[in-house]
Structures are given as C-alpha cells and as structure tokens.
Amino acid sequence: MKKVNYLLVPCLLTFIFATTLPLHSEAKQLKAAIIIDDFGGCTGGAEEFLEGKIPITAAVMPFTPHSTQHAVWAHKNGFEVMIHLPMQPIKGKRSWLGPKPITVDLSPKEVKERVYEAINDVPYAVGINNHMGSLAVANENIVRAIVEVAKEKKLFIVDSATSPDSKFPAMTKELGVPIIKRDVFLDDILSTNHVRKQMEKLARVTELKGQGLAIGHVGIKGDVCSAGVWQSMDIFKKRNIKIVPVSELLSAELNKKNFLP
Numbered sequence: 664m665k666k667v668n669y670l671l672v673p674c675l676l677t678f679i680f681a682t683t684l685p686l687h688s689e690a691k692q693l694k695a696a697i698i699i700d701d702f703g704g705c706t707g708g709a710e711e712f713l714e715g716k717i718p719i720t721a722a723v724m725p726f727t728p729h730s731t732q733h734a735v736w737a738h739k740n741g742f743e744v745m746i747h748l749p750m751q752p753i754k755g756k757r758s759w760l761g762p763k764p765i766t767v768d769l770s771p772k773e774v775k776e777r778v779y780e781a782i783n784d785v786p787y788a789v790g791i792n793n794h795m796g797s798l799a800v801a802n803e804n805i806v807r808a809i810v811e812v813a814k815e816k817k818l819f820i821v822d823s824a825t826s827p828d829s830k831f832p833a834m835t836k837e838l839g840v841p842i843i844k845r846d847v848f849l850d851d852i853l854s855t856n857h858v859r860k861q862m863e864k865l866a867r868v869t870e871l872k873g874q875g876l877a878i879g880h881v882g883i884k885g886d887v888c889s890a891g892v893w894q895s896m897d898i899f900k901k902r903n904i905k906i907v908p909v910s911e912l913l914s915a916e917l918n919k920k921n922f923l924p
C-alpha cells in the first residue's frame with residue numbers, strides 16, 4: 664500500500680501544479696491603463712489615439728462640440744469610453760469647464776440633472792472621471808450626488824486625484840461604487856521626452872503594485888502626448904506589461920457589484 668502512496672504523491676503534485684500554475688501566472692499579468700482626457704472639446708491628437716492600436720480609454724467631456732461624435736468614434740473603434748465630468752477648480756477660468764460644469768453653488772438635485780445630461784451626451788460611457796475640480800471634489804454634497812447617479816447607472820469612478828481632499832474615496836466606499844485612483848499624469852510638462860519619462864514611471868508603478876493608471880490629454884498637448892505614449896510601447900512589451908481598458912483594472916470589483924453584464 665505504501666508503494667502506491669509514494670507513486671500517488673508525485674502524480675498528485677503534478678496535477679496540482681498543472682492546474683494551479685496557469686491560474687497563478689494569469690493573476691500575475693501586469694496591467695496598466697491609460698486614460699486620455701478632454702475628448703469632445705479638443706481634437707489635437709484625437710485621431711492619433713482613436714485610429715491607433717493602443718487600447719487607451721477615451722474620457723469625453725460632455726456638452727462640447729464633439730462630445731457625442733468622439734464617444735461614438737471611440738466606441739466604434741473598440742475603445743472604452745468614460746464621461747470626463749467638468750468640475751469647478753479652486754483656481755482657473757470658467758471657460759475651461761464648458762457650458763454646464765459641476766459647481767459648488769448647485770443643489771444636489773441640479774448636480775444630478777447635469778450628470779444625467781452628461782450621460783446622454785456621452786453614449787457608451789462605463790465610468791466617470793473628473794475634469795479639474797479641486798474645489799468641487801472636496802464638497803461632500805456635490806460628490807455624493809454624483810456618486811448616487813453613478814451607482815444608479817452602474818458607472819464606476821476614476822478619481823483624477825486633482826485634490827488631496829477629494830470626497831470620492833469616502834463617498835464611493837459608503838455607497839458601494841467601484842473606484843480607482845490615477846497614479847501618474849503623463850503630460851504635466853509639454854514635451855515628448857517628459858511623457859516618455861512618465862510612461863517609465865507608469866511601468867515602475869505597475870511592477871510595484873501589479874497594476875497602474877496614467878492620465879494624458881488630447882488638445883494642445885495631444886500630439887506630444889500621443890507621440891510619447893507611442894514611443895513608449897516597446898518598454899511595456901519588454902517588461903511584459905499589458906495595456907488594458909481601465910475597467911479591466913477594476914474587473915473583480917465590478918463583477919462583485921454586478922457592474923459587468
């Protein structure tokens with residue numbers, strides 16, 4: 664009998680390794696997402712991204728001349744779409760926010776109406792991230808109203824991290840809405856070299872945490888940002904980091920909360 668057991672053990676081990684190893688390596692796949700903000704109002708770099716092969720996530724500002732067109736274009740070409748919700752900053756020009764931003768003088772009901780309108784203006788959106796907003800994201804009533812709509816419409820939140828006082832983490836936790844925070848801004852300095860450096864940083868963060876999230880822009884920075892992102896693809900290939908739509912970084916949580924079909 665003992666002999667049989669000796670034979671069985673290696674067989675059993677082989678079986679266990681054979682069944683667990685693929686799962687294990689799948690769990691280890693490093694994933695990075697790149698959200699490109701300001702689609703809709705801005706067109707610089709839009710074509711480079713939306714006709715390209717890098718699976719960026721297109722964050723489209725509502726209420727701008729090309730909002731719906733850019734959302735449809737992105738979706739048609741297989742890109743994930745988000746609503747890039749304009750929110751009041753502490754400093755900055757009102758014109759940077761477009762015609763119907765979320766400002767702190769609005770009532771929660773008015774905030775919700777604007778978010779519903781934004782959802783209509785940006786079809787196919789699966790999540791919301793904030794455009795600017797250092798003042799409004801720190802306002803609990805405003806953020807609660809946004810997150811309540813996100814929950815109702817099954818949209819996740821990406822905190823662009825424009826303020827250390829953002830109420831998005833607390834409100835999403837309270838209401839049970841999936842959230843993820845931006846790790847790296849790609850184009851805070853307008854040079855391709857800088858974008859490449861930031862992409863390196865994204866790769867490092869991803870290796871450290873298993874996943875990473877960067878935000879870049881179309882518009883005046885669009886050509887520089889897209890060039891820097893394209894030129895960095897080799898690094899990601901070499902380091903075996905997969906570029907994925909942002910929802911893939913949240914998929915476990917989205918699944919749990921039935922945000923995925």
Ligand SMILES: [Zn+2]
Pocket residue numbers: 700701747793794795
């Ligand atoms: Zn923006």
